[in-house]
Structures are given as C-alpha cells and as structure tokens.
Amino acid sequence: MNNKDRKLLKTNHLYLLNNLEIERVIEVLYEDARDILQDEDVAVLKSKATLREKRKALLELLPRRGPQAFQAFCDALEHENVKQKYIVDQLLGRATTPEGASSNVQETRQIEEGISQIAISGASGEPSGPSTPATVSLDDTDGPIQVNVEPCTEKFFHNMNSQEICYTMVKQPRGLACVVSNTVFDASTELKDKPRNGGKVDLKNITTLFKKLGFVVRELCDKTAKEIKDGIQSFANDEAHKTANCCVVVMMSHGVPEHIYGRDGQLVNIPNIINMFNNTNCTPLRGKPKLFFFQACRGETVDKGTAVPAVPDSGSLLPSNFLENAIGQDEPDGAPDQPSNTDMLICYPTQLGNVSFRNPACGSWFIQALTKVFMNRAKDQTVLSMMTTVNRLVSENTASTSDPAYRGGKQSSECIHRLGKELYFFPGITK
Template sequence: MLGECGMLERDRRGLRKYAVTLCKEMVVDELFIQSLQTDDILTDSMAESILAEPTSHKRIWRLLSLLPKRGPRAFSSFCSALRDTEQQHLCALLSEYVDSPLPLPTQEGIVPTKRARTQESMEMCLDADSPITSSVLPCTPDFYLEHCQQSYSMVSSPRGLALVISNVSFDPCAAPDLDSRKGGEVDEEVLRKVFTELDYIVTVRRDLTAQGMRECIEQFGRQQQHQTVSSCVVCLLSHGVEGAIYGTDGQLLELDWVFEAFDNAHCPLLQNKPKMFFIQACRGEEMDCGVEQPDGPERTQSPGCEQRDAGREGEGDGDTRQMEERGRLRVKLPQRSDMICGFASLKGTAAMRNTKRGSWFIQEVNSALRFRARDTHLSDILVQVNTNTHHISQS
C-alpha cells in the first residue's frame, strides 16, 4: 500500500520508528546527499537546502521529512546511501522493512484484511470509545529538537521493556468473593498494541497468584536488557484495595513492594531511567458516581455492563501510605526517583470497567498515548486521562 505521497506505508513506518536513532547516529554529508541525487531522489534545490542547515540534527530531520514525499524508490535508495557511506549498522536496523511483502504485524496503521475473529470482534467493541486502530502519532522533528535536552533520553530501540499482568479469572474456592473481571482481556490487547507501537517489547501474563505476580515482577526486573534500553513500563490489572492488588488466589500483593522492586537500590539496571506504572484496580469501596453494577461481594441487580475492580470490603484499609497524590498521578522521590504511576481511581474509590470494552481508565490511557505522547509530558497526559474518565462517569 502506498503512502499519500507515493512511498510504501511500511517504509514510512520504518523511517518513523527509527527516526530518533537516525538523528543521533547518522551522518548526512555531501557524499550521502550525492548518492540520493544520483538516484533522482533529491533535486539540486533539495540537496542545497539540506546541506545549508546549520546543525547535523537539522540536516537529518529535513532529509527525513522529505523522503516520504519522494516516491516508492526513496526508501531503498536511502538504505543504499547508508551502505555507500559506511553506515551499515543503520541499514541493518531498517533491513526488516526492505522488500517486505506485507506490513509488519505489530503495526496498526494498515489493518490486514484477514485476522482472527476474536481480535476483530474485540476491536469492534472498542470502536465506540477507543481509537484502537489509529496509529500512534509520531513526534515532529521540530518538537524533538526543541525539547530533547530537557527530557529523558529515549533513543534506544526498543524504547524499553513493558510488563502487563492481568488477572481476569479468580479461584472460586480460594477467592469466592472475587468475580471474573469481564473485559479485562480487552485491556490486555489494548496495552499490548499501544506499547508495541511505541516500540516496547511487551510481555503479557494472565491470571497469576499473589506469589506468581511477585516472582514474575522479580524476574522482569532482573532482565539484563534493561541496561541497554531507555525506560520501563509495568501495568497491573486486577481487583484491589488501597495499597494492594489481588492475586487469583485471593491473596494481596502490596503495591509498595512493587515500587520498591524497581527503585534505585533494588533495580540498578534502571537507575536514572523513567519507570512508568499503570494500575487498573480499586483503591477502596466508595463510588464517585452512579454506576450500574458493582463488582464485589454485594452486587446490585442491574442490566448494565459497568463493573468495578474492588475486592473484599475493608481489607487493606489499615495499610496507609504517606505519599503525595494528585488524581491518579504518583511520583516518588528521591529513593524511588524517575517513577510515575497512573491509578484508575482516587484513594478510597472504585475503578470502573466495562465488561465489553474494557476499563474506562485503560481506554483513556490508550487514546491519550496514541494522540498526545508525541508532544505531551506523561504527567499532563494522566491529568487529562483523569478528567476524561470523570466525564465518562458523569455521562
């Protein structure tokens, strides 16, 4: 499939995916530009405008902004220019896109005509509230150049490792009061897709006991690849109470232990790197709005699809945390520096989940990341997610 200006869409994605790496490592000199001129990819005026840029970063970004408009041969000629100028390591990064007959399966800008029925029905359920098929919007060159010195370095590819733990089904004997979290499987797929598009390696684990979650998190934190990537993401989806989430066996895993597992003392591989946490679970029993169906031991008889991710009443209330909160945003300093956490609910309240479309919080996080990650700080994104979720609850 051709892009709007003639370049194959998969090739355009290749340039977007590795744009930051190319900006950091590529050398665009006269020899490189001449190679593209020889292939009739760049005109003389284009070549002059690129070489006239005052810095290497600006030369690279101008070139990358022009290439998608130069036809279906531009990408292969660009790779040839990399080889001709002894930049084979960058060509290797892009090689997976060269002569590929189909779009890469992890990219969502082009949706294959054939797909598993379960995936198709899942996306149709989400269409009303979540732009699941919309690709993540890329950062513009000008914005990157303006803010790169004040932001975390996010130049690795992959950007980082992401762990999604989702408890959907609970042991009816060990946890009789914890109902199945219908819609939780939708959240898994939404998170897997959006973080894959953001260039993370995503691991999804389903239905773990409290001890199983602990072991999974410990193993994830020890992965040596953390040393070479720029960031880390952890998503926990389950029933919960203030300060803890439930395993499938009805036992609680303390969130404070989770944060501790990734602090500077316990996870040195991630020191000075952003660590992002997203918690879809209740933090109490209070409802901050009218809802149709509570997901706890005492259920109202209602035909709606909305549920909450609360657990047994009263458990965990005595486990207080002296941490500053603003909406769903939590930042811990200094021992737990470079951490940010988005919660699905305020302290003491329930988190809402649609049994067909997934949780309100994850829907809003997905939408916000796709459209605003390109130019908005994550803390501001979470504030907007908080506002949007509140509006949903009032509708």
C-alpha cells in the same frame, strides 16, 4: 437528513458521545462543509463546557442540516486530521464485535445497557482477605479502540532531545514493559464468579499501545499472587534494563487499598512492587524514568460527584516573591545521597478508597482514556501533560445503573509524580 441516517445517529448515540474527536471534527466540517457548520454554529459548539456537551450539541444539529449532512459527517470522520474511520464502520455496521462481547442478541443488549463489574475492597488498612466484587452497570460503552500511535516528527525530536531538561529516549526498543492482567480467578476463591469482563480488551489495548511506543512487552496473565511477585521481580532483575531508556509496569486486576488480587485470591502489595524498581534495588534503572499504571479498585466508596460553582480566577494564592521572602539558610535534613524512589510516575485509576469502573465490552475507563490519549498525543506532549488529559477524560464519565448505590458514580484518576525531567516518548523515531 433522511430517516435512515437519523436512525443511524440515534442508534449509535452513546458510542458517538464517548468517541468523537469533537474538536477536530468541528474544524474539518467548518473548513470543508460550510453549508453544514457556519460561524455561529462553531461559536455555539465551542462555548460548551465539556467535550461530551459539544458532542451532544453537534449530534443534535446535524439532522437539521439537510440531506448531505450525514455524508459530510462521515467524510469528516475519515479526514486525515481526524482519522476515525472506525466510527464510520460502526455507523454503517462494518465494525467487528469487541473482544469480550457476545454475539448473542440478549447478551449484546445487556452490553448496550451497560452491564459491567467493579471490584470492591474491604476496610481500609491491611486487608484480611478478599471481598466480593459487586455488579455495576455503566452507560459509557465506547467500543473497540483502533490503536494507531501518531509518530513524532524529526524536527520536534531534535528540538527537544537536545535539551538537558528531557530524559534520553533514543534507544530502539525504548525499554521493557511488563503487563500483568488477571481476568479470571480460581474456583476456590470468593472471586470465582466475578471475572473481569473487559479485562482482555484492556490487555489488548495497553500491550498494543506500548509496543507501538517502542517497548518490548512481556505479559503475565491470570497468575497467582506469588507468580505475579516472582514474575515482576524477575522482570526488575532483567539485564536488558542496563541499555534501556525507560521501564513500564502495568498491573490490572481486582483490588483493595494498596493491593491487587492474584488469581488465587491472595494479595499483592503495590508499594512492594514499586520498591523492586527503586534506586537501591534496581541500579540499572537509576536516573531512568519508571512508569507504573494500576487498574484496580482502591476501596469501596462510590464517588457521586458534586456541583462546582463558578469561581472568578483570583490568580495565585501565593505572592510572586514568596520564595524570595524566605529568611535564613537551607540546611540538609539528611545525607546528600540520591533518594531511593526517584524518576517514577505512579498512576492509579481512582483515588484511594474509591471504586474503579470497567465496561465488559470495552474495558476500563482509565485504560481506555490512557490508550486514546497516548496514541494521539505522545508525538509532541510530555507524559505528565498526557496524564492531565487522561484525568480529565476519566472524570467526565458517569455510571448508569439500576442499583442506586452506584448510579451516577464518578471516578477521578490520579498520579504520584517523582520524575526529575520532562519525558517524551518520541514515537516513530529510531535514532
């Protein structure tokens, strides 16, 4: 590999570490470029514990594999099974400036160093008012996401849609999606100098994603707390839910435990928002899946992670006949009516009490992961399966900052699962 190509890989090292569909790239290189990747190379790459380690190992190997290695790598990225031509554009300088990024040299350098912001909450419990977000830098700059949702096949749709264990997802559009995104805050608030840089990237990614998954998306941008509550209540009352198969609510802003901020610095209670869509308050959505995604801090604790020792797999902690050993008869604890909050999936970017990280040029870790996973895997995976992958991807990120309070920060997203059936989006199916 010549010096020019080596320099391109080195310059874009962080970008590649966070974007490569490494498993697919390895497969394509192995099949199409045996002089670049051989059996022992594949074995070494696949032995790495994390995707990041696999990407790093491949990037270290490529410069040692001759003058054709860089072109073979680019060809693999453009292969139909990888579909990462946008990375080739980035390597060759053809990529566009991410939304929210600056073309100013000094500001661009700051972005490359990872200057970002996160919202920090007050004490746990009922917040008395806004607290000031702190500035935190991240080293995981991913670049813009080209949102292209892979379609479901007719065969897979017919195999799964005919089963009673799956929610019905056949309408076109599938349903309505409401996306709340606050990125700037009123001059009268303590948040006035803390814009959510990168929030517009999140908005673009998430709205494009759900449009391509078959939803009609409605946006509520830079609204006050009252405007958010009134807007979502109006959305919950929409007659279109009667004929819809599904409903999605996305809310992105600064936050504290169980609340997000309106543009005016007032708080919106998250449980109250969720209750607008329960079986009592939103009867047209009874029995239909309702998905909630929140992007905001849930506290001020910075999770620095911990070393996890290898533990032999000892199997299940419960005996195989655990339920069979129960004695007596089950009795209902209440009336046999349907519970109020069924058929819901409630997803948060971080655990209660913890901060959530966001990059100014590329958006939040959580929304980036959500977009990437859903657009590639909604074709044949359930929402719960995809969210497991999202959780893993988010947890693999690490914050880098000059502030020791946040350096090495980790994040673990989580979901509250109340779905009663398997949920597939069946993207591209119009029947």
